[in-house]
Amino acid sequence: xxxxxxxxxxxxxxxxxxxxxxxxxxxxxxxxxxxxxxxxxxxxxxxxxxxxxxxxxxxxxxxxxxxxxxxxxxxxxxxxxxxxxxxxxxxxxxxxxxxxxxxxxxxxxxxxxxxxxxxxxxxxxxxxxxxxxxxxxxxxxxxxxxxxxxxxxxxxxxxxxxxxxxxxxxxxxxxxxxxxxxxxxxxxxxxxxxxxxxxxxxxxxxxxxxxxxxxxxxxxxxxxxxxxxxxxxxxxxxxxxxxxxxxxxxxxxxxxxxxxxxxxxxxxxxxxxxxxxxxxxxxxxxxxxxxxxxxxxxxxxxxxxxxxxxxxxxxxxxxxxxxxxxxxxxxxxxxxxxxxxxxxxxxxxxxxxxxxxxxxxxxxxxxxxxxxxxxxxxxxxxxxxxxxxxxxxxxxxxxxxxxxxxxxxxxxxxxxxxxxxxxxxxxxxxxxxxxxxxxxxxxxxxxxxxxxxxxxxxxxxxxxxxxxxxxxxxxxxxxxxxxxxxxxxxxxxxxxxxxxxxxxxxxxxxxxxxxxxxxxxxxxxxxxxxxxxxxxxxxxxxxxxxxxxxxxxxxxxxxxxxxxxxxxxxxxxxxxxxxxxxxxxxxxxxxxxxxxxxxxxxxxxxxxxxxxxxxxxxxxxxxxxxxxxxxxxxxxxxxxxxxxxxxxxxxxxxxxxxxxxxxxxxxxxxxxxxxxxxxxxxxxxxxxxxxxxxxxxxxxxxxxxxxxxxxxxxxxxxxxxxxxxxxxxxxxxxxxxxxxxxxxxxxxxxxxxxxxxxxxxxxxxxxxxxxxxxxxxxxxxxxxxxxxxxxxxxxxxxxxxxxxxxxxxxxx
Numbered sequence: 001x002x003x004x005x006x007x008x009x010x011x012x013x014x015x016x017x018x019x020x021x022x023x024x025x026x027x028x029x030x031x032x033x034x035x036x037x038x039x040x041x042x043x044x045x046x047x048x049x050x051x052x053x054x055x056x057x058x059x060x061x062x063x064x065x066x067x068x069x070x071x072x073x074x075x076x077x078x079x080x081x082x083x084x085x086x087x088x089x090x091x092x093x094x095x096x097x098x099x100x101x102x103x104x105x106x107x108x109x110x111x112x113x114x115x116x117x118x119x120x121x122x123x124x125x126x127x128x129x130x131x132x133x134x135x136x137x138x139x140x141x142x143x144x145x146x147x148x149x150x151x152x153x154x155x156x157x158x159x160x161x162x163x164x165x166x167x168x169x170x171x172x173x174x175x176x177x178x179x180x181x182x183x184x185x186x187x188x189x190x191x192x193x194x195x196x197x198x199x200x201x202x203x204x205x206x207x208x209x210x211x212x213x214x215x216x217x218x219x220x221x222x223x224x225x226x227x228x229x230x231x232x233x234x235x236x237x238x239x240x241x242x243x244x245x246x247x248x249x250x251x252x253x254x255x256x257x258x259x260x261x262x263x264x265x266x267x268x269x270x271x272x273x274x275x276x277x278x279x280x281x282x283x284x285x286x287x288x289x290x291x292x293x294x295x296x297x298x299x300x301x302x303x304x305x306x307x308x309x310x311x312x313x314x315x316x317x318x319x320x321x322x323x324x325x326x327x328x329x330x331x332x333x334x335x336x337x338x339x340x341x342x343x344x345x346x347x348x349x350x351x352x353x354x355x356x357x358x359x360x361x362x363x364x365x366x367x368x369x370x371x372x373x374x375x376x377x378x379x380x381x382x383x384x385x386x387x388x389x390x391x392x393x394x395x396x397x398x399x400x401x402x403x404x405x406x407x408x409x410x411x412x413x414x415x416x417x418x419x420x421x422x423x424x425x426x427x428x429x430x431x432x433x434x435x436x437x438x439x440x441x442x443x444x445x446x447x448x449x450x451x452x453x454x455x456x457x458x459x460x461x462x463x464x465x466x467x468x469x470x471x472x473x474x475x476x477x478x479x480x481x482x483x484x485x486x487x488x489x490x491x492x493x494x495x496x497x498x499x500x501x502x503x504x505x506x507x508x509x510x511x512x513x514x515x516x517x518x519x520x521x522x523x524x525x526x527x528x529x530x531x532x533x534x535x536x537x538x539x540x541x542x543x544x545x546x547x548x549x550x551x552x553x554x555x556x557x558x559x560x561x562x563x564x565x566x567x568x569x570x571x572x573x574x575x576x577x578x579x580x581x582x583x584x585x586x587x588x589x590x591x592x593x594x595x596x597x598x599x600x601x602x603x604x605x606x607x608x609x610x611x612x613x614x615x616x617x618x619x620x621x622x623x624x625x626x627x628x629x630x631x632x633x634x635x636x637x638x639x640x641x642x643x644x645x646x647x648x649x650x651x652x653x654x655x656x657x658x659x660x661x662x663x664x665x666x667x668x669x670x671x672x673x674x675x676x677x678x679x680x681x682x683x684x685x686x687x688x689x690x691x692x693x694x695x696x697x698x699x700x701x702x703x704x705x706x707x708x709x710x711x712x713x714x715x716x717x718x719x720x721x722x723x724x725x726x727x728x729x730x731x732x733x734x735x736x737x738x739x740x741x742x743x744x745x746x747x748x749x750x751x752x753x754x755x756x757x758x759x760x761x762x763x764x765x766x767x768x769x770x771x772x773x774x775x776x777x778x779x780x781x782x783x784x785x786x787x788x789x790x791x792x793x794x795x796x797x798x799x800x801x802x803x804x805x806x807x808x809x810x811x812x
Contacts (some may be wrong), residue, residue: 001169006030007371008194009188010174010210011202014154014356015336015521018364019200020166021157026372029165032196034189038699039158040151041291043205043328047150047357048227048269050249050258052089052143053114056105058742058754059336059379063113066402067361068423071148078163080156083149087260087583088248090119090127091140091497097411098253100465100737102140103790106745111754117141118790125180128250130235130314135254136663137258145249150357177214185346197681200348200555201341204362205327208394209284216341218332218385219392220352222280223405224454226296226325229262231318237264255307256409259315267316267799269596270304272297274406280327282398287619296323314389319465330354332400334408337385340372342561349385354405375530379690391445396421403737414740417441417450427491428647434459436665439470443668444553446492451477451667465789467738467760470669475762478673479632480664481764481787485589487654488666490639492553495579498559502572503545510566512702512709514691521612521628523701525693526562531718532689533696537560540614540628548614548626548641552683583647584695587654588637590812591661596638599653604638612812620653622646632671634678634804636812672793676768677761677803679729685741685757686727692718695772697727726778727756729802730795732767734760737789739769744797746785752777755786763803769795 006028009016010037020033035041051068057063075082081383093099102118109116117140124139147332158168175200176188187201202219204222211218211809238246249260257270265437272278272573278297281289298305307315317548331337331352336359341347350367370376392400398634404421417440418574423430425445434440434447439461441450451474453459462468480486498507503536508515513524526535535555540548551559560577587596600615609615611629619625622642631637642650654661680698681687694702700701718724732739739758744751758769777784782797799805 001172001189001194002032002167003192003194005032005167005194005196007032007195007198007200008185009033009200009202010187011035011042011204012039012168012202013042014040014150014168014360015350015353015363017154017157017161017202018360019350019367020161020168020364021061022364022606023372024161024164024166028368028370028372031161031166031619032167032485033168034172034174034187035156035168035170037290038170039168040154042227043326044150044289044356045511046293046324047328048267048353049083049147049150049262049357050260050355051146051148052249053145054089054091054105054140054534054607056742058106058108058112058408059382061114063362063366063380063497064358065113066365067358068144070361070365071153074153074156074160076646078156078160080152080159082153082156084146085148085246086144086146087246088127088141088143088251089145090124090134090248092124092131092136092250092254093140093250094133094135094253095411096137097465099137100789101411102138104465104740105140106790107787110751111742111744114142115144115199117143128246128247131250131252131311132313133252133311141673147249147529148357154360156488157360161251163210173214174210179705183345188456198346198348200350200367202350202772204353204356205281205285205330207329211351214341214344214347216344217393218337218349218351219388219397220329220337220403221282221397222327223279223330224325224327225272225278226301226323227267228320229267229299229322229324230265231321232264232402233266233314233318235314236261236266236666240264242684251313253411254311254411255304257308259308261313263320265321268308268315270301270308271409272406274302274402276300277402277406279398279402290706294325296325304338321436323355328354328356328518329358329588330401330405332388332397332404334404336363336637338367338380338383339385340561342386342557345565348574375532375689376592379688379692381684381688384558387554391425395533396424410736413465417461423447427489428644429489429491429583429651432648432651433489433665438665439667441646441668441790443555446553448492449665449667451669452665471760474667474669474673477666477670478762479671480662481589481635481666481674483590484664485587485591485595485658486633486664486666487658488586488588490584490586493584494551494553494556494559495582495641496549496563497578497590498547498573499545499576500570500571500573501545506568506573507539507547508707510563511539512711512715513536514706515539518543519614521614521630523697525701527693527715528689529711529714531692531711531714533683533687533691533693533698534562534689536683536687537629538630540613540626542616542626555683579696582641583644584642584649584730584750585640585654586631586637587658588631588633588635590636590809592635592637593652593659594661595663598657606812620650622650631810632680634672634680634807635809637810665702672759673762676757676759676770679770679800679802680792681727681770682757691772694718695725724775725753725772726775728771728773728778729800730755730758730769730771731798731802732758732769732786732793732795734767736794738756738767739786739788743786743788745771747777753785758762761803768802771795774798
């Protein structure tokens, strides 16, 4: 085995082979793949090989599309058969909610580049004549989906990479990693050591063991899934004899599983529910386990079988030929962990991949792009391993993985917060707010109120693709902020401190805005080298060399890792994560000053404490409270960042004083409506690493004349383009359902843009959305068409900040 390589990939399944192929295609051929036994020996060889493109998330959909594109070209390129069956996929809707889900998806399919059709029951039965479903309301059909031979496609990618010069070493088990004095990685194996610049971990069921060798707690655990293959089915045999096309893969929520042709028979893969789900190798893969299967567990899916036999009678008229039951990786959100490993330079993860065949091609493409090019051409944030924080320990992962796979086929709704492993992280306000009607959601492991149920209303969230009763109460919270005062629990916000003699100089080279002066606050963005938005911070300057940075909860591990990688080696800048040290309440609304002034000696007048100012002092019995006169709601207000031990009494004091002024407790759902009415952009939706900062409408926060900063050249280059897109605000008059995100926008029947986020504006009485459009269509007054649950609505471009465009109310 060679002793040096530019990149070492650990793991020889479909994902590892895909990465090897991706790097080689980009010209990095000094790459060695190390496999402990043989290629495909893990989960790959026994996979069902399904390639389903359905995903309402635009980025996930585009990534799956890339897998299909790669696989369809492999055979011609490598001469290696891959067993690709482009038979399509058919998803049956038996309920209004499921049909609503598919209608909503149809509004984003073309944006993703996917072909999809919504079929009537009769049309669906023509595609699947063996289905006897009398409850069907409709079906979603993807003609370009199919299934592929897992081992064949893996070997094809490996061959393609080897033909370009990459190397594969079999029977090579990695036993350890060591960082060398020169900054390289020494990879220890049973065949000797190999030194490299980059390490990529794609070890499937061994992810937690591999992570432990690197000091990482990987938030993934294998689950066990099984499928059965029948003897020859006469109807299938007859279809083939008559030259009929292969029936599409069938998914019916009636039996919660999939059915497809396999030879002359059928393959049936039912999904185990949570109570029957079995995990695998929670404490490490047993030494005896290799390319093995486990004993079938019919009892776990007996109800699926009963329902399947009712809906597809042909399934029960033939015998069973084989059962295949084996493990594959799962994460809490059923998405892979693809990207940088936190705290480890040049270590990359491609772990926790639920369905390596589906993801192998696209992970190979986009992870290699990230490594070679320094960034991605599309937004891959949803897969970044750092989206999970340190709360995602083994016990949390175990519970969430069981829930994720155990509810895989169940109806899901926009914004749904699943209940497993909760509550986990709670602020001291939790019990008090629960008694006051809080309906809790979860952000970065923290419990955070979504909305507040009044007395007599059950404090339980209401999920639907349409408007529900809770909208009345969310609207009341919004109007309280607009007309009186609201209190928002914002403790989960990510909070960092930056200090040291070079803190200002260091931070100024990172963010695109100018640094605030002492006692001031500014909104600033950390851009990527390509000019996209990597992070958004509210930056408060507490002293010449002391800064307080606030960002979205989801980004705690992510942002800390990105900033840590940029710290100078001389210790002249200190970065500290204080997220768990301080809570935050936002007191906001035209009466906010009247509520807070009696509780503090700090002068809250406009003259003494102007907009975008920061002061530190006492509030009620709480000491060392950092008051920032900023907020996400567009009204007069302050964010109070307080030492967490003071939170209970501070909450009580604010509620007592607020009761005199009509204060209302306010949750995240109202916050979303309030920020949309102000056209405030949201991280990972309206701005992200893919979109140039100018596309996202951030011009006023990008100071091109301040000197160099990360991404400046890319912003200047985009500014010179004549095909620019712009982020705009839309008004949409809706009834019964609202826009969500990623719906296509059409002009004269042609797709011209997409919504990035949207919802109902309770103050304005209509939907408000942020959208990406070509500059020629970005002028106020432009009218476009958008489908919401299949109904076409008119979307009109309006000027940004339709509520209080001059921000006069925030300056009061």
